[in-house]
Structures are given as structure tokens and as C-alpha cells.
Amino acid sequence: MHLSTVLVAAVACVSTVNAHVALWDKGMFGLNYPYQADDPQNQNYNNNEPVIPLKQADGRTTAQWFGHGLLGYPPKSGDFMNLPSGGTYNGEVSCNRAQTALGSPYDSTPKYQYACRPDGGQYSGVGALHVMNTYNGTVDNKWFGGSALAIAYTSDVSSLQPNDMTVISVNQNSVWEREISYEIPAGLPPCPSGGCLCSWNWIHQGGHGEGYPYEIYNVVYRCQVTGSTNSANKVQKGAVPNKCDGNPSGCVKGPKVPMYLWQADGNNLPNLDTPPNYRDNWGFADGAQNDIFTPAATPAGSSAPAATATALPSGWSSVGCMTDDVNLRALPGSSYSDPANNTIQTCVASCAKQGYNFAGVEYGQECWCSNTATLNTAPATDCNMVCPGDIWSDCGASGRINVYKSAQAPTTGEPTFLPDSDVPAGWSSLGCIVDDQSNRALNDGSTSSDTNTVEECIATCGSRGLPYAGVEYGKECWCGSTARLVSAASGCDKPCQGDPAHICGGSDRLNVYFNQALNTTSTSTSASSRSVSASATSAVSSSEVPITSISIAPSSSNSLSSSIASSATSSVVSVLATSVSPSSSVSPSSSASPSSSVSSSSSASSSSPSSSVVSSSGSQSSTSSSVSSSTSSSTIPSSSSSSSSAKATLSALSSAAASSSASSSIAKSSTASSSSTSMSSAKPSTTSSTTSTVTSTSTSAAPAATTSLPAGWVSRGCYVDSSSSRILVSSIFENKADMTYAQCIATCTKKGFSIAGVEYGTQCFCASSLTNPVPAVASTCDRPCAGDKSTMCGGYNRISILQNTAVKRRSWGNKGRPHSEMIKRRQEVEQ
Structure with a gap:
């Protein structure tokens, strides 16, 4: 090619590449592309091939992208990039060879200050557009991604691999001006006889109109270490860097390799939406990298390491990639978002510290904790969003969550009620019961334990001779000699702290268990027992005693009758109506919405209860039922002359209250007084002639009062x-x-x-x-x-x-x- 042709081409090409640069040196592979450097007839002084970016969409193979695919075009024999040990390397970054000292020797045009020649437009003279502030002609330092020099102590380019390079110097404020310098570490060992192989690495930060989130630049050189070398030192193989924004102690220490990504193979980083850079937030100090002689903890291999969970707390393991739905959360507990530093390890550790047994990472930045889980498996490839604090791991995706569990977590994700077969002998379940902190369902003491289980709570209450035991909010155990039982259709959903596979109540919800043999306050059935039907008359005594016996006559038509024997003083208490279907068991998962109430008045004759409607399936309709009677407090009858449990008792009474009779009453002793006892306390009230109403707690809370809100x-x-x-x-x-x-x-x-x-x-x-x-x-x-x-x-x-x-x-x-x-x-x- 004639010189005149070369110079004309240079003028024509300059303006087309002023957003792309490379570090030009006589030791560069591809310096004279498309000709060999030793070709005496052809010199391409207008070469811009090394500056063409490796765009993320190209997906090139290692042979195509490493050294920009120019390793078949070595520098001229005897030409090296010279790196002075302990000194400074001075070079040129430019859009075109013609704009550097390696351009045509016949071109005496002054070189430009900036990396690229002015294009003659409105931003003439600003240089490489990669660091401009959206083309407005000013420099924005946040776009300085930094660039790095790396070295490999081998002269055999045919066996060179990308991870063989170790970064020895970084210039954080590049690229911008044409002239650039890199500080070289002191004490570098000399290269082998054929020289070393070096590389220049830059990843632009995107967002400047190129049409790609970012681009990669990688050029290889033959190089020599000059000056005061030290043969006793050895440049160690580098580790893969990591992002460590705001956490310097979390940065990879020691020697590091350059960063490669978005190509078909040979990458050592996952494909990131935010470009990595050669700055402090990726563990690279500005200047010489003086920690290169210390062995790396985990040297980079030939391929990227797989994501692991080795840092999980003891006993924790991966469940896998699961679907998540905003209307049915996979982990319906607490959550937080950490857009900069979220990792699997920190999320799991946070959940474990709070006592949760499931943890999950979603949408890259979200961490979810729960003691229950809805586990619907999704393909592992669906969970493909990189954790911002750990680029080697995936943190779910949109609508996808990577779930982890402790050793105590329920296998299926959802805790279940303790099976009847596992309830200690002599005890039976009364189901899910409403608790009120101002009027406890069980009022004879409680304990709180991180090892709480149903069995442990029953043992605690049983050792005190108390017939009622209740577990609440996972870790609480409540005992009672009497009970205020208002059944709840939902809310018992908290895993036991010591047995996450089973449920221990919930927020203001108890799972209550009863032991007939321990009900020492009951008396034997006597001849004075009165038969109770759905239309019986109710009266009360002024003192609180438990109902002594309830016998349930089986009937195919579900008509239940009960008889109550009076005590020596013939005193009787009423039973709180519960929204239980007329079966012999209480189903905590029932869909019924209890709304029944019991009203206590000073006059037995004024009792006029309305009946509720019970469907054939046993679920209560929206019609509320109430039983109005002069009554004592919250004592629940438990003793039976038959083998029926208190659970059947509750069912029988609920069924009786829902029968077709217009009224329900309980025969009272002829000596019973007409004074009533407040139902809000386990202790009998001393106030006479008062009216007290107890309403079963709804499964859905009413809106909170706003009287305590700030003005306005x-x-x-x-x-x-x-x-x-x-x-x-x-x-x-x-x-x-x-x-x-x-x-x-x-x-x-x-x-x-x-x-x-x-x-x-x-x-x-x-x-x-x-x-x-x-x-x-x-x-x-x-x-x-x-x-x-x-x-x-x-x-x-x-x-x-x-x-x-x-x-x-x-x-x-x-x-x-x-x-x-x-x-x-x-x-x-x-x-």
C-alpha cells in the first residue's frame, strides 16, 4: 500500500472511532494488522482493529476475544513493552495508531491531548466519549472505570489462558487523555528469555449512546521487566475479584486476575447488568499492585467457580428455586431489601438470627424470612439474577426465589398440627382457641422457651396437676385449671420453637389440650342432674364452679342431649358458645367464621337466645348465635360420665345452640341466686345485678382505633x-x-x-x-x-x-x- 493511501485513510477513519481506544505500544499483538509486523512492504499506520470493542452481544469464543483475536499477529522481532520494576511505564491510549507516536513517521501533525482526535463537531477536543456526561461536553468522573496492566511469566502465547494474567498496575482515572502512566511494582522478577506476556484491560461503563450496556477491551503484548528486578520474588497466580462496595474488608485480597465477561466462553465473571471496574469497589487500589507476591487464597481456575452455599449457618441447606406470588408468598414472614450488598449468606444468617427456619433471596436484592413455606418448584435456570454482594451466586429473579432451610424446618414447608396419635396419653386437642391479653384463655401461669413443644408444654402443666395446656406464638406455654374457650377458624400458624414441623398457636391464638383425669374440680354425676336439650331453660348461681358432667347421646340425626349434675350447692356455670361444627373434633382449619356471643344478665327469665344456622357440612353461616343467661365466668365443663372428651363437649354445645329450638336453657338448682359474675375474669365477681357480655373473637380484626393518632x-x-x-x-x-x-x-x-x-x-x-x-x-x-x-x-x-x-x-x-x-x-x- 502506498503511503499516500494510508494517510488519506487515516483522515477518513479518525472520526468513526473516537469512542473506542486501546493502549498502543510497539510490543502489541496486532500492531500492524492486517499485516504481520515484520512485513517490510506494508505498514498500516492507520490501524484501528485493536480498538474495536468486544460488545457483550457478540458472544465471542476465547480465541476470538482474548488479545482481541490478534495473537496470530505478534509484534516485530525484538520489540517489547518495557516495564521498569519500581518505576513508571508511560504509554498512549488512542482511537487509532495514526494518532500516536507509532503513527506514520511522515506525519508531523501535533498529537492531541485527548485519547481521540476532535471530530470537528460541537464537542471538538473532548476526547474519548466514554467518560463524557451524556455528550454534553463535560467529564464525569463516575465514568472512569479504570484500566489495568497484567502480566504472565511465560513467552508461550499458544498455551496462554486469560486467567494466567495477574494485574500489576491500575490507573483508576482512565481513559481520557492520550498520555497515560502506570506505576510498576518494585521487586518484579525478570522475564524468561523470550520475554513475558502482558495485557491491557478496560471495561467502559456504558450509557453513552453506543447501544450496549458496556464493552470490553483486551489487548496482549510481549513485554520485558527492566530495572532493579528480584529473582527471589514470584508473581503469584491471581484470584477473581469481587464487588465490595462500602465493605473494604470483604474485598478479595492479594493478586487478582483481569475481569472477563459476556463472551461465549472463557469468562471469569457472570454476566452483570452493572459493569465491573478497576477501582476500590472491586478491590483494586490505584497504582502499583504491591500484594502480588503473596499467594491468593483461591487462585482463579480455567473456568468460573460454581455458586456454593458453604458459608451457610450450621444445619442449613438449599431447597432450590421456587415460584413466588405476591398473592401467595413462598415465605410469608418478614423481608428486607439490600440493592448493593445482598448475598445468600447474609440473608440466611439474618433469618436464622431472628429464629426463622426458612430464608430466601429474590429479585437479586430481596431477603425473605419465614417459619413456613409454600414450596412450588421452578426450573433452577429461572433463578438467574446475580446477588449484588456476591456475583458468583444467584439470588432468585422476578417471581422466583432461592429458598434455604434449617435442619428444624418442616420438610413440606408447612408445619402441621400435632397428630392425635402423638398427643401424650390422657390428653386431647380442643383445637385453635382465641386468646386475649386482657382476658387470658388460660390463666394459671405461663412459660416461654426456645425449645417449646406441645409435648413439653403438656408435661409442664400436667406436672402441676392442671387439666388445660396451651401453646401460643411458637414459644409460649400456658396452663389453666379452668379455661375461656372461644374457637378460632384460623390464626394457629406459628411453628413450635422447639419443633418447627408442628404448630404451637399463633398471634393471640392458642392450641389448647385437655386432660379429663386432671380435672379435680369436677364432681360425680348425681341423681339431681337435669337433662339439657336445645330448648332447655338456663339459670345460674352466683359462684363459679365447673360443670360436673356432660353426657352426649349418639344420634344419627345429629341431635345431641346433655345432662349436667349439680354440685352440693347446686351451683352451675354456663358454657361459652363456640363456632364448632357438630362433630366430635375441633378443626383448626375450619372455614367457619365464628361470630357467636354469650350474654349474661341478672335475670334468668329474660333469656332469649337466637339460633345460628349450621350447614350440613358443619360450617357456621353468617347468622350469629347468642346464648343469654345469668352466668358465671369462663369455666368450661370438662368432666363426663362417658369417655367423651371436652372437645366433644364443645361440639355438642355448639350444635345445641344451633338447633331449631327457639330457646336454650340450663336447669338451675333451687338455691341458686340471681346475681351474675363477670365473664372477663377467671375470678368470680363480687358485684351483683350486673350484665356482662362475652363475644367470641372474630378471625379478622376490626380496624384499629385512631384516638391515639397525632393531631390531623x-x-x-x-x-x-x-x-x-x-x-x-x-x-x-x-x-x-x-x-x-x-x-x-x-x-x-x-x-x-x-x-x-x-x-x-x-x-x-x-x-x-x-x-x-x-x-x-x-x-x-x-x-x-x-x-x-x-x-x-x-x-x-x-x-x-x-x-x-x-x-x-x-x-x-x-x-x-x-x-x-x-x-x-x-x-x-x-x-
Whole structure:
């Protein structure tokens, strides 16, 4: 090729490559591409082949991308890149060979300050566009990804592998200007007789109009170490770097290899959406890398290491990739988001510390904890989002969660009620019972234990001679000589702390067990027993004693009769009506919604109970049933002349209350007084002629009172919420073990928001408007606030909304906004 042709070509090509650069040196492979460097007839002074980026979409093989695929074009014999040990290497980065000292010797045009020649446009003279601030002509230092020099102590290019290179120097403020320098570590050993092999590595940070998130640059050189070398030292094989933003102690220490990714093979990093860089947040100091003589803890192999879970707490293991649904969470416990540093290990450790038995990572940045799990397997390849704090591991994906479990976790994910066959001899289950902190169901003492189980609690109460034992909230054990039993259709869902495979009550829910033989307060059946039917008359005594005997006559038509024997004083107490189907067992998972109540008045003659409707399946309809009677407190009859358990007793009474008779009464002794006893206490009231009503607790809580809200704040009710479509869209989120309305409102007020939302008992969200609001039934906001059990802080996928009416409302929803757009907005906020 004639010289004139070369120079014309140089002028024509310069403006087309001013966003791409390479480090030019006479020791470069491909310096004279497409000709060999020793070709005396052809010199390509306009060469720009080494600056063409390795775009992530290209997916090249190692032979195509390593050394830019130019290892078949070695430098001229005897030409080396010279690296002065303990000194500084000075070179040139440019878009084209013609713009460097290696350009045409006949071109006397002054070289430019910047890496690339000005293009003559409005940004003439700014240099490489990769570090510009969106083409506005200014430099933005955040786009300086840094570049690195690496070395391999071999001259055999045919056997050279990408991970054979060890980074020896970094210039963090590149690329920008044409002239560049790299500090070389002191004490480098000399190269073998044929020289060493070096590489220049740069990954641009994207976002500048190239059409790709980022591009990779990799050029190889023959090099020599000059100056004061030290043969006693050895440059060690490097380890793969890791991202360690804000956590210097977590950075990979010692020698490191250059970073390769997004190619068909030969990568040592997974494909990342955010480009890695040669700066401190990836463990690279600016200047000479003086830690290269210390062996790496885990030298890089020929391929990327597989994700492992070796750092999990003892006893924890992987369950696999599972589907997750905002309407049916795989792990419906607590959660947090860590966009910068989330890892499997930190998530599992956090869940384990809080006493959970399941942990899961989702959408890269989310960590979920729970004691129960809905395990629906998804293909392992679906969980493909990289953990931001551990690029070697995957942290689920959108709608996909990597789940881990402790050794105590239920095998199926869901704890079950202790089977009747496993209940200690003599004891039987009374099912799931409502508990009230101001009026306990069992009131003879309690314990709390991290090893709590049903069996342990029964043993504790039995050793005290108490016939009732109840487990609550996983770790609590309650005992009672009497019981206030109001059955609950749901809420018993907390695994036992010492036996996560089985349930130990829940929040304000007890699993109660009863032992007939220990009911020492009962008396024997006598001739004065009166037959009780669904239409019997009820009367009470003024003192509290247990009902002594209930006998249930079997009948194919489900008509149940009971007889109650009076004590020596003929005193009798009424039985709280429970929403139990007319079967001999209580089903904690029943779909019934109990709403029955018992009303106690001072006059037996005024009793006029309404009957509830019981379907053929035994589920109670919405019609409420009440039994009005002059009655004693919360004592529940348990003793029976037959082998029937108290569980059957509850069922019989519920069935009787639901019968077609217009009234239900219990015969009283002729000596019974007409004074009543308050039902809110286990101790008989001394107040006479009073009226007391006890209503069974609904399975869904009513909206919390707002009387304690700060001035101007009001409750707006219960709304649907989910992690994929938040009703309160902002970056404000708190999850506190002592959450209250006041705490959440204070947080939102401090951040300038006029709307606060409390969810799942512990979570707080803030915003100034509601996004796509969907009102929910008030009773579904049923989670007591963790720091104030008297109020309800939302529920599962339910949020209690509070608003400052003193602030003008910007918008009460965005009903016209597409759902997909809202999800996109949330993702943008989180990222």
C-alpha cells in the first residue's frame, strides 16, 4: 500500500472511532494488522482493529476475544513493552495508531491531548466519549472505570489462558487523555528469555449512546521487566475479584486476575447488568499492585467457580428455586431489601438470627424470612439474577426465589398440627382457641422457651396437676385449671420453637389440650342432674364452679342431649358458645367464621337466645348465635360420665345452640341466686345485678382505633398491597420489631410524607399519594402492631393507611395508570 493511501485513510477513519481506544505500544499483538509486523512492504499506520470493542452481544469464543483475536499477529522481532520494576511505564491510549507516536513517521501533525482526535463537531477536543456526561461536553468522573496492566511469566502465547494474567498496575482515572502512566511494582522478577506476556484491560461503563450496556477491551503484548528486578520474588497466580462496595474488608485480597465477561466462553465473571471496574469497589487500589507476591487464597481456575452455599449457618441447606406470588408468598414472614450488598449468606444468617427456619433471596436484592413455606418448584435456570454482594451466586429473579432451610424446618414447608396419635396419653386437642391479653384463655401461669413443644408444654402443666395446656406464638406455654374457650377458624400458624414441623398457636391464638383425669374440680354425676336439650331453660348461681358432667347421646340425626349434675350447692356455670361444627373434633382449619356471643344478665327469665344456622357440612353461616343467661365466668365443663372428651363437649354445645329450638336453657338448682359474675375474669365477681357480655373473637380484626393518632392524622382503612405493586411508592421502608402507628407516622412525617401505612405488624411505608388503591375488607387487616397489640397494623398483603388531613392531598390513586407502568416505576425506585 502506498503511503499516500494510508494517510488519506487515516483522515477518513479518525472520526468513526473516537469512542473506542486501546493502549498502543510497539510490543502489541496486532500492531500492524492486517499485516504481520515484520512485513517490510506494508505498514498500516492507520490501524484501528485493536480498538474495536468486544460488545457483550457478540458472544465471542476465547480465541476470538482474548488479545482481541490478534495473537496470530505478534509484534516485530525484538520489540517489547518495557516495564521498569519500581518505576513508571508511560504509554498512549488512542482511537487509532495514526494518532500516536507509532503513527506514520511522515506525519508531523501535533498529537492531541485527548485519547481521540476532535471530530470537528460541537464537542471538538473532548476526547474519548466514554467518560463524557451524556455528550454534553463535560467529564464525569463516575465514568472512569479504570484500566489495568497484567502480566504472565511465560513467552508461550499458544498455551496462554486469560486467567494466567495477574494485574500489576491500575490507573483508576482512565481513559481520557492520550498520555497515560502506570506505576510498576518494585521487586518484579525478570522475564524468561523470550520475554513475558502482558495485557491491557478496560471495561467502559456504558450509557453513552453506543447501544450496549458496556464493552470490553483486551489487548496482549510481549513485554520485558527492566530495572532493579528480584529473582527471589514470584508473581503469584491471581484470584477473581469481587464487588465490595462500602465493605473494604470483604474485598478479595492479594493478586487478582483481569475481569472477563459476556463472551461465549472463557469468562471469569457472570454476566452483570452493572459493569465491573478497576477501582476500590472491586478491590483494586490505584497504582502499583504491591500484594502480588503473596499467594491468593483461591487462585482463579480455567473456568468460573460454581455458586456454593458453604458459608451457610450450621444445619442449613438449599431447597432450590421456587415460584413466588405476591398473592401467595413462598415465605410469608418478614423481608428486607439490600440493592448493593445482598448475598445468600447474609440473608440466611439474618433469618436464622431472628429464629426463622426458612430464608430466601429474590429479585437479586430481596431477603425473605419465614417459619413456613409454600414450596412450588421452578426450573433452577429461572433463578438467574446475580446477588449484588456476591456475583458468583444467584439470588432468585422476578417471581422466583432461592429458598434455604434449617435442619428444624418442616420438610413440606408447612408445619402441621400435632397428630392425635402423638398427643401424650390422657390428653386431647380442643383445637385453635382465641386468646386475649386482657382476658387470658388460660390463666394459671405461663412459660416461654426456645425449645417449646406441645409435648413439653403438656408435661409442664400436667406436672402441676392442671387439666388445660396451651401453646401460643411458637414459644409460649400456658396452663389453666379452668379455661375461656372461644374457637378460632384460623390464626394457629406459628411453628413450635422447639419443633418447627408442628404448630404451637399463633398471634393471640392458642392450641389448647385437655386432660379429663386432671380435672379435680369436677364432681360425680348425681341423681339431681337435669337433662339439657336445645330448648332447655338456663339459670345460674352466683359462684363459679365447673360443670360436673356432660353426657352426649349418639344420634344419627345429629341431635345431641346433655345432662349436667349439680354440685352440693347446686351451683352451675354456663358454657361459652363456640363456632364448632357438630362433630366430635375441633378443626383448626375450619372455614367457619365464628361470630357467636354469650350474654349474661341478672335475670334468668329474660333469656332469649337466637339460633345460628349450621350447614350440613358443619360450617357456621353468617347468622350469629347468642346464648343469654345469668352466668358465671369462663369455666368450661370438662368432666363426663362417658369417655367423651371436652372437645366433644364443645361440639355438642355448639350444635345445641344451633338447633331449631327457639330457646336454650340450663336447669338451675333451687338455691341458686340471681346475681351474675363477670365473664372477663377467671375470678368470680363480687358485684351483683350486673350484665356482662362475652363475644367470641372474630378471625379478622376490626380496624384499629385512631384516638391515639397525632393531631390531623386519621385512618383511611384497609387496602390491598403487594411487593410487586406497592400502594405507597417511595424509597421509605422500615421493618421494626416494635412497630406502632406513632413510630411509622413519625418516620413519614420526618421524611416529608403525608401518608403512612403499616403492614404485617412490623412494616412501615410512606408516600404522598396512593398508587392504584384497592380497598380491602377491614377485617383482613388483622395483624396486631408488634409494639402495640391493641391496634392492627395491616396484615398479609394488607396495609392500614393513615393520612395527615392537614396536608393537601396530591392524589388519591392513579386509576388510569397501566399496571405494567406501575411495576416499572417501583423497579426504578428500588434500583
